[in-house]
Amino acid sequence: MSKVVLNVTMSLDGFMAGPDISAEHPMGRGGLRLHEWIFDTSGSEVDAAVAREVSDSTGAVVLGRRTFDVGVEVWEDTPFPVPCFVLTHNARSQAVMKSGTFTFITGGVESALQQARAAAGGKDVTIMGADIAQQALRARLLDEINLQIAPVLMGDGRRLFDHLGKEHIELERSRILVSPHVTHMRFRVTHARNTPSSRVSAPALDG
Numbered sequence: 001m002s003k004v005v006l007n008v009t010m011s012l013d014g015f016m017a018g019p020d021i022s023a024e025h026p027m028g029r030g031g032l033r034l035h036e037w038i039f040d041t042s043g044s045e046v047d048a049a050v051a052r053e054v055s056d057s058t059g060a061v062v063l064g065r066r067t068f069d070v071g072v073e074v075w076e077d078t079p080f081p082v083p084c085f086v087l088t089h090n091a092r093s094q095a096v097m098k099s100g101t102f103t104f105i106t107g108g109v110e111s112a113l114q115q116a117r118a119a120a121g122g123k124d125v126t127i128m129g130a131d132i133a134q135q136a137l138r139a140r141l142l143d144e145i146n147l148q149i150a151p152v153l154m155g156d157g158r159r160l161f162d163h164l165g166k167e168h169i170e171l172e173r174s175r176i177l178v179s180p181h182v183t184h185m186r187f188r189v190t191h192a193r194n195t196p197s198s199r200v201s202a203p204a205l206d207g
Contacts, residue, residue, distance in 0.1 A: 001117070001122075002059060002060075002116075002117045002120040002122055002123060002124060002125050003124050003125070003143040003144055004062075004113055004117075004124070004125045004127060004136060004141055004142050004143045004144075005057075005124045005125065005126055005127065005142075005143060005144045005145070005146055006126075006127045006133045006136070006142055006144070006145045006146065006147075007054050007058075007126050007127075007128075007146045008133065008145070008146070008147060008148070008160060009034045009035055009037070009038075009147075009148035009149075009150055009182065010034065010147065010148070010149065010150070010160050011034060011149075011150055011152050011153060011154040011157075012149060012150070012151065012152065012153055013153045013154060013155065014159050014160060014161065015031075015034075015154040015155075015156070015157035015158060015159055015160070016034070016130055016157075016158055016159070016160040017031040017034075017130070017157050017158040018030040018031035018033075018154060018156070018157040018158075019156045019157045019158075021066070021070055021158060022070060023069070023070050023073060026070040026071050026074050028157050028158060030154065030157075031154075031157065033150065033152055033154075034150045034152070034154075036150075036181060037148065037150070037179065037181040037182040038051055040181075043180065043181060044179040044180055044181055046177050046178070046179040046184070047179045047181060047182065047184075050146075050148075050177065050184050054126070054146065055080065057123055057124045058080045058082055058123060058124055058125075058126045059082055059119070059120030059121050059122065059123025059124060059125065060082050060083045060084070060085065060116035060117070060119045060120040060123070060125045060126070061078070061079060061080055061082060061083075061084040061085065061116070061125070061126045061127075061128060062084075062085045062087065062109070062112045062113055062116050062125060062126070062127055062128070062132060062136075063079070063084060063085075063086055063087070063127075063128035063129050063132060064086070064087055064088075064128075064129040064131045064132045065086055065087065065088035065089070065090075065104075066129065066131070067128050067129035067132075068086045068088075068102065072102075076098075077097045077098045077099050077100075078097050078098075078099050078100035078101070078102065079128065080099075080100070080126065081099035081100050082099075082100050082119075082120070082123075083100055083101055083103065083116070083119040083120075084100055084101065084102050084103070085102075085103050085104075085105050085112045085115055085116050085119075086102050086103065086104045086105065087105050087108070087109060087112045087132060087135075088104050088105065088106060089106065090104075090106070091104060091106050092104045103115070109132065109135040109136055109139060109141065110139060110141060113125060113136070113141055127142065130158050130159070130160055130162070133160065134161075134162065134163050134164060137164055137169060137189070138163075138164060138165060140189075142189050143188070143189055144174075144186065144187065144188055144189065145171065145186070145187045145189065146184075146185075146186050147184075147185045147186070147187065148182045148183070148184055148185075149182065149183045149185065150181075150182050151181075151182070151183075169189065170189070170190045171187040171188065171189060171190065172187060172188045172190050173185060173186070173187050174186045174187065174188055
C-alpha cells in the first residue's frame with residue numbers, strides 16, 4: 001500500500017515558508033533560502049540523492065488550493081510528473097498539464113488521500129502545504145515525515161507544526177543524513193492511523 005509522506009524543508013525555528021506568501025513570493029519573503037539545497041544539489045551528493053529519492057518515490061501528490069494558486073505559474077506544470085489532487089472548497093474541472101493532471105477535491109483530506117493512493121501505483125503519496133500536512137496529522141493519516149532542517153533562523157513566516165491540538169504525536173526516527181547545506185531526517189509516525197470508528201474528521205482548508 002502507498003505511504004502518505006510529508007516531504008518538507010523548514011528552518012531551525014520551525015518555518016516552512018517566509019511571511020507574505022503570494023504569487024510573487026510563493027515561498028514567502030526570504031523563503032527560497034530554505035530550498036537552496038534543492039536548487040544546487042551539485043554541491044552535495046547527499047542532497048542530490050535525497051532529491052532523487054523524493055522524485056522517484058512519488059506516485060501522486062495532495063496539495064492545498066493556496067499552494068496550487070501560488071505555485072502553478074512557477075512550476076508551469078505539476079510539481080511532480082504524477083497525478084495531483086488539490087483540496088479546495090470550490091469545485092472546478094480537472095486541469096491537464098504537460099506531465100500530469102490537477103484534480104480538485106472538495107470532499108476533505110481523507111477523500112483526497114484515498115483518490116491519490118488509488119492513482120499512485122504503489123508509490124508514495126506526497127503531501128504539500130502546511131494546512132494539508134496539519135490536517136493529515138490531526139486525522140492520523142500521515143505515515144512518514146521526510147524533514148530537511150536548513151541552518152537558518154527565519155524569525156517569521158508559515159510554521160509547519162501549528163494547529164495540531166494537544167494530543168501527543170509519536171515519531172520514530174528512521175534516518176539522519178547530513179550535508180554541508182541541510183540536515184535530512186526521516187520519521188515514521190508511529191500512530192498515524194486510528195480505527196475507522198475513532199478516526200478524526202478534518203474540514204477542508206484551502207492551504
